[in-house]
Amino acid sequence: xxxxxxxxxxxxxxxxxxxxxxxxxxxxxxxxxxxxxxxxxxxxxxxxxxxxxxxxxxxxxxxxxxxxxxxxxxxxxxxxxxxxxxxxxxxxxxxxxxxxxxxxxxxxxxxxxxxxxxxxxxxxxxxxxxxxxxxxxxxxxxxxxxxxxxxxxxxxxxxxxxxxxxxxxxxxxxxxxxxxxxxxxxxxxxxxxxxxxxxxxxxxxxxxxxxxxxxxxxxxxxxxxxxxxxxxxxxxxxxxxxxxxxxxxxxxxxxxxxxxxxxxxxxxxxxxxxxxxxxxxxxxxxxxxxxxxxxxxxxxxxxxxxxxxxxxxxxxxxxxxxxxxxxxxxxxxxxxxxxxxxxxxxxxxxxxxxxxxxxxxxxxxxxxxxxxxxxxxxxxxxxxxxxxxxxxxxxxxxxxxxxxxxxxxxxxxx
Amino acid sequence: xxxxxxxxxxxxxxxxxxxxxxxxxxxxxxxxxxxxxxxxxxxxxxxxxxxxxxxxxxxxxxxxxxxxxxxxxxxxxxxxxxxxxxxxxxxxxxxxxxxxxxxxxxxxxxxxxxxxxxxxxxxxxxxxxxxxxxxxxxxxxxxxxxxxxxxxxxxxxxxxxxxxxxxxxxxxxxxxxxxxxxxxxxxxxxxxxxxxxxxxxxxxxxxxxxxxxxxxxxxxxxxxxxxxxxxxxxxxxxxxxxxxxxxxxxxxxxxxxxxxxx
Ligand SMILES: Cc1ncc(COP(=O)(O)O)c(C=O)c1O
Numbered sequence: 001x002x003x004x005x006x007x008x009x010x011x012x013x014x015x016x017x018x019x020x021x022x023x024x025x026x027x028x029x030x031x032x033x034x035x036x037x038x039x040x041x042x043x044x045x046x047x048x049x050x051x052x053x054x055x056x057x058x059x060x061x062x063x064x065x066x067x068x069x070x071x072x073x074x075x076x077x078x079x080x081x082x083x084x085x086x087x088x089x090x091x092x093x094x095x096x097x098x099x100x101x102x103x104x105x106x107x108x109x110x111x112x113x114x115x116x117x118x119x120x121x122x123x124x125x126x127x128x129x130x131x132x133x134x135x136x137x138x139x140x141x142x143x144x145x146x147x148x149x150x151x152x153x154x155x156x157x158x159x160x161x162x163x164x165x166x167x168x169x170x171x172x173x174x175x176x177x178x179x180x181x182x183x184x185x186x187x188x189x190x191x192x193x194x195x196x197x198x199x200x201x202x203x204x205x206x207x208x209x210x211x212x213x214x215x216x217x218x219x220x221x222x223x224x225x226x227x228x229x230x231x232x233x234x235x236x237x238x239x240x241x242x243x244x245x246x247x248x249x250x251x252x253x254x255x256x257x258x259x260x261x262x263x264x265x266x267x268x269x270x271x272x273x274x275x276x277x278x279x280x281x282x283x284x285x286x287x288x289x290x291x292x293x294x295x296x297x298x299x300x301x302x303x304x305x306x307x308x309x310x311x312x313x314x315x316x317x318x319x320x321x322x323x324x325x326x327x328x329x330x331x332x333x334x335x336x337x338x339x340x341x342x343x344x345x346x347x348x349x350x351x352x353x354x355x356x357x358x359x360x361x362x363x364x365x366x367x368x369x370x371x372x373x374x375x376x377x378x379x380x381x382x383x384x385x386x387x388x389x390x391x392x393x394x395x396x397x398x399x400x401x402x403x404x405x406x407x408x409x410x411x412x413x414x
Numbered sequence: 415x416x417x418x419x420x421x422x423x424x425x426x427x428x429x430x431x432x433x434x435x436x437x438x439x440x441x442x443x444x445x446x447x448x449x450x451x452x453x454x455x456x457x458x459x460x461x462x463x464x465x466x467x468x469x470x471x472x473x474x475x476x477x478x479x480x481x482x483x484x485x486x487x488x489x490x491x492x493x494x495x496x497x498x499x500x501x502x503x504x505x506x507x508x509x510x511x512x513x514x515x516x517x518x519x520x521x522x523x524x525x526x527x528x529x530x531x532x533x534x535x536x537x538x539x540x541x542x543x544x545x546x547x548x549x550x551x552x553x554x555x556x557x558x559x560x561x562x563x564x565x566x567x568x569x570x571x572x573x574x575x576x577x578x579x580x581x582x583x584x585x586x587x588x589x590x591x592x593x594x595x596x597x598x599x600x601x602x603x604x605x606x607x608x609x610x611x612x613x614x615x616x617x618x619x620x621x622x623x624x625x626x627x628x629x630x631x632x633x634x635x636x637x638x639x640x641x642x643x644x645x646x647x648x649x650x651x652x653x654x655x656x657x658x659x660x661x662x663x664x665x666x667x668x669x670x671x672x673x674x675x676x
Binding site for chain 1: 468471472473475476483486491492493517518519520521522523543544546548549566567568569570572573576580595596599
């Protein structure tokens with residue numbers, strides 16, 4: 001117990017709580033399944049052969065470690081803090097999502113499960129899950145909001161190429177949260193052979209802790225790489241937040257290093273205002289219970305969940321992982337929001353300054369870097385998680401910039 | 415003794431099984447749901463499950479999902495659901511009402527405020543799908559203290575190791591979910607469910623009611639026969655949803671109730 005007071009890294013408790021957040025708010029049918037998952041994960045966690053398999057695949061299949069790259073021309077342009085990018089967009093399948101998927105699928109195999117289900121918004125988690133299922137010859141079913149199926153068509157085709165069944169979700173309003181509802185309905189129905197591979201640090205215990213542990217490879221590598229490059233810890237770590245898995249993965253290994261500033265960036269959509277046209281659960285929501293855990297949620301006075309709004313499908317979720325809710329409340333991490341417009345500016349900045357086409361999600365983190373870096377001293381070491389590449393977003397961005405991709409001529413920005 | 419206990423005591427002296435009907439509050443609108451609700455006791459319904467609409471009903475199939483969306487579109491809230499119950503109690507003091515729904519609207523109102531309001535509205539019990547025994551301190555224990563029954567779902571995955579935990583703080587009755595799945599799924603066979611009901615009855619003195627997948631008078635009769643009663647939800651909600659007049663809905667409910675009582 002005494003340890004709990006000295007460390008921010010001991011959560012969750014045995015009830016899956018980070019302070020008041022987290023927990024196991026699921027129907028009785030699922031309770032035995034998540035208890036079994038918890039037991040199996042606890043067992044795997046301390047099993048060297050489990051981690052040996054993970055590291056082998058991280059190295060040879062995913063391409064880890066991902067580089068920690070000094071963004072010299074960004075740094076120059078902003079004129080302040082020294083900016084490093086953690087290059088998780090170079091992973092196989094183009095985002096951090098596969099770090100976690102590998103862990104869960106290896107666990108599913110150990111548990112003898114033969115059918116994998118997943119929810120996806122932007123399609124990155126769906127693609128990563130379909131990929132690893134193809135590699136291991138497992139049946140894969142991905143639930144995706146009908147609205148997202150339309151706006152992320154290339155990823156839908158990718159998943160189908162990889163042999164997954166993509167189910168367009170029309171229940172509710174056909175977005176990521178509805179996809180998660182339908183995945184849970186599938187799981188309740190197919191309890192014996194099915195493993196639910198959740199794509200972020202949300203859901204009932206043990207998912208938030210388990211997904212965090214798998215993504216923590218990002219922060220662990222960053223720590224070593226920064227030590228090799230600069231001989232010390234970074235001063236600020238910063239990441240974008242949908243459910244919060246790439247952020248938790250970067251943050252977790254630094255939670256107990258008081259000197260390290262931790263900043264999470266939520267999607268501000270059209271602006272965090274009364275109209276709720278955003279996805280900033282911490283800045284614009286309040287605590288509630290959804291999808292198995294208590295956390296900050298966008299909701300109305302009656303406790304009905306609201307749809308978020310963001311140009312980035314990957315951040316378009318009305319909740320946030322419970323560990324972030326806790327870090328927010330105790331003040332260990334700071335959470336801010338960035339609008340669609342600011343994210344698009346950052347997207348362009350990254351393309352033009354570093355030759356890196358970022359996904360719209362990390363573009364949000366970069367937009368905040370652009371705000372704070374100029375004010376920071378030149379020896380301030382700032383690490384941003386470049387958690388995904390922008391190939392999936394080029395159509396959305398082209399539309400936003402008024403660029404016509406249909407004809408042979410095209411037009412350039414502005 | 416709650417109205418639920420009284421009801422089972424009465425049924426026992428009459429040597430009858432319980433018929434439980436589910437409708438969604440505010441579906442298709444406030445007045446329609448109130449009219450159907452007020453007619454349920456005369457149609458033979460022993461216990462009423464009143465659904466509280468929620469945007470994200472993870473344990474419900476499409477029929478009840480759509481009912482919730484209709485209700486929400488019409489402005490239904492938890493407060494208005496309690497108003498419907500209050501109105502019902504003006505003319506009926508005996509038929510128990512169990513609220514069935516999800517935790518967030520209650521959590522949002524505040525557990526203490528909700529329990530006071532629910533008791534005043536004449537609510538007798540709660541079935542909150544996303545509150546397993548592991549989360550009993552949230553609502554189950556405060557509700558029992560406030561004199562409301564907290565009715566738990568037992569499921570095919572509630573094995574011998576799990577069952578005692580499920581039954582521990584349950585009161586009123588046990589709701590056995592006849593299958594792994596969501597509401598409105600495929601029909602179940604009484605012969606398949608009987609061993610499970612027997613297994614649960616061996617571990618508790620509470621009445622065991624079976625629901626999920628019961629859609630016809632024949633099924634209601636067969637399932638009620640092997641348990642202490644049965645629940646029909648989606649089949650009733652479907653008729654409300656397609657616009658059947660309350661009188662027609664209620665005559666369908668009566669055929670179900672008569673079959674369950676036979
Ligand atoms: C590249 C990228 N970043 C971030 C996210 C958001 O998820 P999380 O907050 O869990 O990292 C997504 C989700 O699709 C994504 O594709």
